[in-house]
Amino acid sequence: MSANRYEVLDAAIDQGDSEPVSGLPQLDRPPSPWETSMQATCDCLSWRGALDALERRQAEDELGETLYAESPVHARSTLVAAHLLMDRGVITPDELQAKMAEVRARLEKA
Amino acid sequence: MRRKFQLGERVRVRDATTLFHTRTQAFTRGRTGVVVENRPEWVIPEDEAWGRDDGRTEPFYVVRFRQRDLWPDYTGFDVDTLETEVSERWLEPAGKEQR
Amino acid sequence: MSSDHDHDHDHAPIQEAPEIDEFEVLETAVRELSIEHGLFSAEDHRRFSEWAQSIGPTGGSRLVAKAWVDSEFKQRLLADGTTASEEIGIDWHDPTGTGTPSDYTYFYVLENTPEVHNTIVCTLCSCYPRPVLGMSPEWYRTPHYRRRMVRWPREVLAEFGLHLPPEVEVRVHDSNQKSRFMVMPMRPEGTDGWSEDQLAAIVTRDTMIGVALPQVSWTASAAPSEPTSSA
Numbered sequence: 001m002s003a004n005r006y007e008v009l010d011a012a013i014d015q016g017d018s019e020p021v022s023g024l025p026q027l028d029r030p031p032s033p034w035e036t037s038m039q040a041t042c043d044c045l046s047w048r049g050a051l052d053a054l055e056r057r058q059a060e061d062e063l064g065e066t067l068y069a070e071s072p073v074h075a076r077s078t079l080v081a082a083h084l085l086m087d088r089g090v091i092t093p094d095e096l097q098a099k100m101a102e103v104r105a106r107l108e109k110a
Numbered sequence: 111m112r113r114k115f116q117l118g119e120r121v122r123v124r125d126a127t128t129l130f131h132t133r134t135q136a137f138t139r140g141r142t143g144v145v146v147e148n149r150p151e152w153v154i155p156e157d158e159a160w161g162r163d164d165g166r167t168e169p170f171y172v173v174r175f176r177q178r179d180l181w182p183d184y185t186g187f188d189v190d191t192l193e194t195e196v197s198e199r200w201l202e203p204a205g206k207e208q209r
Numbered sequence: 210m211s212s213d214h215d216h217d218h219d220h221a222p223i224q225e226a227p228e229i230d231e232f233e234v235l236e237t238a239v240r241e242l243s244i245e246h247g248l249f250s251a252e253d254h255r256r257f258s259e260w261a262q263s264i265g266p267t268g269g270s271r272l273v274a275k276a277w278v279d280s281e282f283k284q285r286l287l288a289d290g291t292t293a294s295e296e297i298g299i300d301w302h303d304p305t306g307t308g309t310p311s312d313y314t315y316f317y318v319l320e321n322t323p324e325v326h327n328t329i330v331c332t333l334c335s336c337y338p339r340p341v342l343g344m345s346p347e348w349y350r351t352p353h354y355r356r357r358m359v360r361w362p363r364e365v366l367a368e369f370g371l372h373l374p375p376e377v378e379v380r381v382h383d384s385n386q387k388s389r390f391m392v393m394p395m396r397p398e399g400t401d402g403w404s405e406d407q408l409a410a411i412v413t414r415d416t417m418i419g420v421a422l423p424q425v426s427w428t429a430s431a432a433p434s435e436p437t438s439s440a
Contacts, residue, residue: 052310
């Protein structure tokens, strides 16, 4: 597993939506639609054998408390799945960058 | 497969370190508990991690530990317990209680 | 980029449109690239999304409420949670026919008694009985909860406002293997004559994780006068 952060993920990390919470019960919020969609993506990746769910979960623990510690827990699946897929060369940082720009443009137009 | 352990039997989780994928938590290794339930024969995680559908199966058990036996400085009460599932290969007989 | 952004540049841009969530951008990008690379199909994703949207703690609440009013169902539920779930339309084998890749299909319901209070955690990852409780709350997935629940359960319960007397055994279930667990809380006093729907309303997600107890007062005013109720 790569020990370095992928720069392409910085845009997401730097938006700083991690608010300090005083305790566990305060860390409770309804999931956004994209979180549910990400969960489905993770299920599909595992189901079809591209990225095992347990492996991803363990990487989330490891990277979530180091490289991506500043991001909220609910965003870890997204960051770590992207990280692992890039580690494995399944997707490249460049194509992710390009795809993110494309998605951003689409959302801005909407 | 004949089950090696009976309900109510005291068992110790083997204190093995492993390079292989396992689901046996470090905090239970070397600790003694009691078999409280049988579980089916499942593919062991050590094989499952390699994506093998034909992995080795073996009986699983629910083992109940006293919290005090897991954590010597446990801050709760004596009655408190923890249960978890363990595959047969991770267990060894612990004999009668000696206290 | 649209062309209507040609206003003055000497003041900070006003954010009329809702701010774009970069995590949403990343999620969409990862999903679309995965599909383009053939890691899974759009149809796979649709199937899992639909499933994810269909699940929630209501399923668990209904199981508990039904068990409270029907002792034979309760025995079936405690004996085989997976099969008993089907009686209220929850199939643990959805959405693939063999369940999801991380939930397995062995479901056990843990009955609270005056002597034993059950609570669930997964120290290994964050296994959760999704078919009956939906997506896990964020705190359940934190290492903070997972590490401490096995080590200092009473402190964690206290954080949720739950203080149990010393003689009640706090039994933590670490679902590190194939089984998934859900707590069946005790039916509280003062709920005699309530309908299943009324009872289900007080069986909240947290009571089935074991970090809370059902409170009659939560719905005391609403429950008995619920218009659709036949009780």
